[in-house]
Amino acid sequence: MNIGMLLEAATSEVVVMSSLSCDRHDPISSARLAQHVRPGVRYRVLVPDWARVMPVLGALTLADAIVRTVPHVPSDALVVDRHTVLVPADQARLAVFQLPAVVTTTLELFEQIWPRAVPLFTSDLPDSAELTVRQREILTLLWEGHTDESAAARLEISVRTVRRSVAEIMSRLGARSRFQAGAKAADRGWLLADAS
Template sequence: MTVVPIDQLRPVATVGRPPRFGGVDALLADATEEVLVMSTRAAAIAGPIGAIRKADLDNVRRGVRYRVLVPDPARTAPQLAAQLGALSLAGGTVRTVPDVPTDAIVVDRRIAVMPSDRGIAAFQLPSVVTTTVELFERVWSGAAPLNPSALPESTELTLRERHLLSLLFSGSTDESAAAQLDISVRTVRRTVADIMNRLGARSRFQAGAKAAERGWLLDLAG
């Protein structure tokens, strides 16, 4: 059978552990080499695909390679950003893109877990798994890395960060913005890099646009 409801998968026997039936958690626990995750969720909502589980952290710590793709807004979703940061610090790799095309988990390039007309199903047909992996790799190549060490405790911008971004977005140079805020040019550049990471922006202009969408820019008129 190439596609079955996730809770009806045949048990898998692994060294040191008995065979068992189960859902996504059981599949993840049996991963030995690599797990690929695509999640359309931009918040830490519980669900079979997209949630960061204890099993994920356990896998990374025992050497399973993890690559996770999530939407850019996940960087500023406090709970999810913290979960993704924890996964990254444990050894996983997380990247973000403006839009993730679908929800999927691929375990060891042998099973793809995706939404289906049966709810959540596991696809074992090689062509389905290969197509899912190819889609993941295409999106991954253009995604922005998430740097866990740069994730702030709060995803909101401080007043000074908002002022700085507003100045730069309105056309001020680094030197001019530094003078107006009474900070060094080096601090300006470090702060901008942090904001870009927080927003998943690939340029300063994109960071300003994303901040504007969130209502974070100040009105500097007058």
């Protein structure tokens, strides 16, 4: 089955999980998707965090695909119109499935990961995902090296409030550590220029 023809025939949605670790000929690679994104078909693309610097992801976003990243993408798959699933058979070929059980299982895996994934650009975040000024102050102080206790004292709030805010921020960013949360927040421009 020709992947280009399948993507051109899509009428409602294309869902992509790509570890970007396959051979350069891998047709699931997001590098081949940008040319197929078109109005009326929603594209959701999930790739690893390390790929955030790849220009092709920006091109996908400019083409109106929704791109998110996670630390680890567990499987490579492409689902077209919730009807057809393509997975790598080897480095050069795809296996195509239209069995409802395979489609449902693949989509369930994607939908479990998608809410925890971090949008490529801040503009892709819903308003509710934006940090409050207080959360930005806390995150900035911690990024500058302050302890929970010194950040709490500086902002005249409780240590418990600091810790709760950090936990919320880490969850929102899908970060596994405070350092990763700070790096992701810095990448999105969420840190304040001066928290003093």
